[in-house]
Amino acid sequence: MRGAHALAAFALCALAASPALAREPRLELDVRLDPAAHELSASARLGAPANSELALYRTLAVRSVKADGASAAFERAGREGDTVLWRIRARAGAKLEIEYGGRLPALDRSLGERSVLGAIPPMASSEGSYLPASGGWYPSPAERFSYRVTLSLPADQRGLVPGTLVAEQLPEAHDERYRATFAFAEPADGIDLMAGPYVVSEKLVPRAGAAPLRLRTYFTPEIAPLAAGYLDDSAHYIAMYSKEIGAYPFDGFSVVASPLPVGFGMPTLTYIGAQVLRLPFIRATSLGHEVLHNWWGNGVYPDYATGNWSEGLTTFMADYAYKERESAEAARAMRLAWLRDYAAVPPGEQGSLAAFRSRAHGAAAAVGYGKAAMVFAMLRDLIGEDAFLRGMREFWQAKRFQVASWADLRAAFERASGRRLGWFFSQWVERAGAPDLRIAQARAAGTVLALTLVQSDPPYRLRVPVEIAQGAHSEMRAIAIGRQRQTVKLRLASEPDGVRLDPDLQLWRILPRDQLPPILRQWILARAPRLVVAGDAPEVTQASERLAVRLCEAAPRRIAPDELERGEEPALVIGLGPDVQKMLAALGLPPEPASLAGRGSAQVWTVERAPGQAPVAVIAARDVESLAALERPLPHYGAQSYLAFEGARAIERGVWPAPGRLVPVAR
Numbered sequence: 001m002r003g004a005h006a007l008a009a010f011a012l013c014a015l016a017a018s019p020a021l022a023r024e025p026r027l028e029l030d031v032r033l034d035p036a037a038h039e040l041s042a043s044a045r046l047g048a049p050a051n052s053e054l055a056l057y058r059t060l061a062v063r064s065v066k067a068d069g070a071s072a073a074f075e076r077a078g079r080e081g082d083t084v085l086w087r088i089r090a091r092a093g094a095k096l097e098i099e100y101g102g103r104l105p106a107l108d109r110s111l112g113e114r115s116v117l118g119a120i121p122p123m124a125s126s127e128g129s130y131l132p133a134s135g136g137w138y139p140s141p142a143e144r145f146s147y148r149v150t151l152s153l154p155a156d157q158r159g160l161v162p163g164t165l166v167a168e169q170l171p172e173a174h175d176e177r178y179r180a181t182f183a184f185a186e187p188a189d190g191i192d193l194m195a196g197p198y199v200v201s202e203k204l205v206p207r208a209g210a211a212p213l214r215l216r217t218y219f220t221p222e223i224a225p226l227a228a229g230y231l232d233d234s235a236h237y238i239a240m241y242s243k244e245i246g247a248y249p250f251d252g253f254s255v256v257a258s259p260l261p262v263g264f265g266m267p268t269l270t271y272i273g274a275q276v277l278r279l280p281f282i283r284a285t286s287l288g289h290e291v292l293h294n295w296w297g298n299g300v301y302p303d304y305a306t307g308n309w310s311e312g313l314t315t316f317m318a319d320y321a322y323k324e325r326e327s328a329e330a331a332r333a334m335r336l337a338w339l340r341d342y343a344a345v346p347p348g349e350q351g352s353l354a355a356f357r358s359r360a361h362g363a364a365a366a367v368g369y370g371k372a373a374m375v376f377a378m379l380r381d382l383i384g385e386d387a388f389l390r391g392m393r394e395f396w397q398a399k400r401f402q403v404a405s406w407a408d409l410r411a412a413f414e415r416a417s418g419r420r421l422g423w424f425f426s427q428w429v430e431r432a433g434a435p436d437l438r439i440a441q442a443r444a445a446g447t448v449l450a451l452t453l454v455q456s457d458p459p460y461r462l463r464v465p466v467e468i469a470q471g472a473h474s475e476m477r478a479i480a481i482g483r484q485r486q487t488v489k490l491r492l493a494s495e496p497d498g499v500r501l502d503p504d505l506q507l508w509r510i511l512p513r514d515q516l517p518p519i520l521r522q523w524i525l526a527r528a529p530r531l532v533v534a535g536d537a538p539e540v541t542q543a544s545e546r547l548a549v550r551l552c553e554a555a556p557r558r559i560a561p562d563e564l565e566r567g568e569e570p571a572l573v574i575g576l577g578p579d580v581q582k583m584l585a586a587l588g589l590p591p592e593p594a595s596l597a598g599r600g601s602a603q604v605w606t607v608e609r610a611p612g613q614a615p616v617a618v619i620a621a622r623d624v625e626s627l628a629a630l631e632r633p634l635p636h637y638g639a640q641s642y643l644a645f646e647g648a649r650a651i652e653r654g655v656w657p658a659p660g661r662l663v664p665v666a667r
Contacts, residue, residue: 025183026145029138032152033159033195038124040131041101046141048094055083057122057136060102062086067094082121083136098139104131111260126197128259129159130271133190144187151193153178158218159195162188162267164251165214184267186401189301192266194256196220201227205235213238214252220274223257230255233283237291244317244389246396249299253291261632265293289318295396303405307354307429312372320373328504335377335505336515337639338370340655342434343511344521344638352432354406363525374508375428381506382424382463383417391416427460428508435460436510440485442499442665449496449665451479452487459484462507467500468492469662498662517656518606521638523617524552526570530563530614531556534575534583543627544574547619550631561587570615574627577603580620589616599644600651601626604634606641608656 028045040060048067056062058079065072067090077087090096107125122131131137148166151159155171155178163184171178184191198218205213215234217227234253242248254269257277263286264271270290276282296317297310323330342350349363353375356368380388391413399408410425436456443450453464461482467474471494479488502509523529529552533544548556556572564571564587573583584591589607596603602621609615619634621627629648637643637653644652 025148025185026141027138027147027191029147029149029191030152031138031149031193033124033129033157033193034154035124035129035157035195036126036154038104038106039101040104040122040124040137042099042138044096044098044100044139046096046098046139048088048090048092048096049141050092052088052090052092053077053085054088054098054139055080055085055136056100056139057102057104058082058084059104060084060100060137063099063101065090065099066097067091069095069097072096082119086139100139104129104137107259109259122193124195125259126157128196128257129194130258130260130262131193133192137193138191140190144189146183146185146187147191148181148183149191149193150179150181151195153195156197157195158198158200159193160218160254160256160269161191161193162269164268186267188267192264192271194218194258194271196257196259198257199224199227201231203231203235205238211251213248216252216254218254218256219277220257223274223277226277229283230277230287233287234291237288241292241295241317245295246393246400248294249400250294253294255287263290265290265297267294267298285319285322288322289314292318299401300396300399301401301403303403303408304357306405306407307352308356308358308368309353309372309404309406309409311356311359311368312353313376315369315373316376320377332504335374338366338374339505339509339511340516340519341366341370341521341639343516344519344525346525346527349525350433353429355432366521366525371428371434371508378428378506378508379413379421379424383413383419383421387417388413423461434508434510435462437462437464437501437507438512439499439501439663441487442496442663444496444665444667447492447495449490449492449499450487451490451499452485453479453481453501454485455481456510457484465502465504465506467503468496469498469500470494470496496665498664500660500662503660512661513611515658515660517641517658518608518615518617519639519641519655520551520604520606520617520634522606522615523570523572524635524638526552527554528569529554529556530559530567530569530571532559532561532564532571532573532583534573534620535579539624540575540579540627543624544619547574547627547631547634548572551635564614564616568612568614570617572617572619574619575621576624576627577620577622580618584618589618592618592620593642596642596644596652600646602630602645604630604637604640604643604645606656 030043032041062074065074065088073089075087077085104124105121107123107128119134120132122135122137149161153159155174155176158178161182163182166183167181169179197220199221201217203215205215207213215231217230219227238248238253250268252268256269256271257274258271259274261273262271292314296314302308302310320334323334345363345366351367353372356364359365359368394416395409395412406425406429410421414421438454440454441452459482464479464481466477466479468477477490531548533541561583573580581591592603593605596605604619607616630645633648640653641656642654643650
């Protein structure tokens, strides 16, 4: 592998620390982890907190405490959830040395994508260990703190925490241990620890006026051959965003394989499921997103109390930017997907960006990722690309390793553009929902077009793109409106035939029904989904119920077929192919689409129905095993109207066509 090498031959490596690491850390940890036995033993050095209480995971216990070198008393002081509070008898600020440890839970391979988004405990196993920052595996000295961590692992294990690698010792014999020391000099809000039977590959990238950038992959042996590509692409993304925003703020970046279905970005690294890392498109999409989080989220910290802007800005500058570079059509398709995802969010759950904290569920993701990215796209359109880039760079320089809010972003973009943007941030960040915008009337007198636009109340201040069809050609006009109902007159070169509202989907808005074909997101986010099982075989019933639970965020309620039309809540019809076809005929629903017939081991499709009728999605499989194979992949395809699978692999997918309506011009 050109430019990369596996770290199998190193014996001892003492690495030069950056000047920032000379500062005394707030927390020092020596951690001994034995994954096979699920055992953790650790020593922590920190200043005594003012309240004299520290929290540890419930299976870990304090064994001894010294305060300023002398033995100190300690006791259990209660429990909060899965953590136990320990009271230390020491004066505030005293230098504590705490020995603690215990048995950790085993790795839970049954955790799904939604489970890992919530609070999970520290877990240890030979196949992989993950001790999350919020898992209570270390005593935290403050809300934000610097740290230095030394890991000790069995000879066949490798591990890391976010930070600069300052020392590493590889075992020369099976009975020796792997040791590595990491330091993080900036204020961090926690420490994540990852370990596993990793093959470590490395690439050093020269940097002008600084130590080389250390890029690494921590991959399982099965995916180790992918390391070179990930190292090269990591270097590419870091160089690209350094030029676009400002110098990369850390000394290294690592891609770490997880046995769990996760996709986490942390300072200096990303932790991604090993199965996901195998997918060929991840290097071109998700990897860049996670690299960019080292600027937004891990380089400038969101002020969560006033809204997490970092996911939207990262989505805009990574995922969406890649689509823009691909083509205008690809970028429009992503905007359409955001708007359709948002339309699937149940009323009452369409919160504001100021209220978004994290992607705990699909409704939050539709706002915090999709809407936020669209807001940044609209802001760029409003102030211009040059001013947007200046504002972003100024924001980075001013707020590096500080907490920043939407108000700080607004101030940076106002200075860069010389414009007051309070109204923009107020209506798009503070306000929940989206404008419901439509053409109420289009009337022409010769070449003068009178166009009446109507929007929901209270009105938004909008600059609305309108396409005007004139015979064989068309032209675009931008119309500024700020009232609930507003008529504007446009002088044209020739008589108009029709008008189409925002054809390129440049506004965040509620799409009309003719642009909203049913997509699986409606069932995933439904408040009260229902399930009809086709057939009565017990094994089919069990497999159908498990699949419905994995697909939907709310537990589906099993109903009889004749109950389907007694409510408007989305319903799933699941079963084996022949039974499903009989059920659809009995319910008066259309059969399987011809485009899916006979494709793969399972077919999934949504049924377009009249307003007021219960939305229906259908899952038909060859056998019980084919139903079970959908449990993991299907929830990832919420933006689709139909799919065909061969086992767990999607071989066909798409969205029912919905081009939008051309409003005829009256005369």
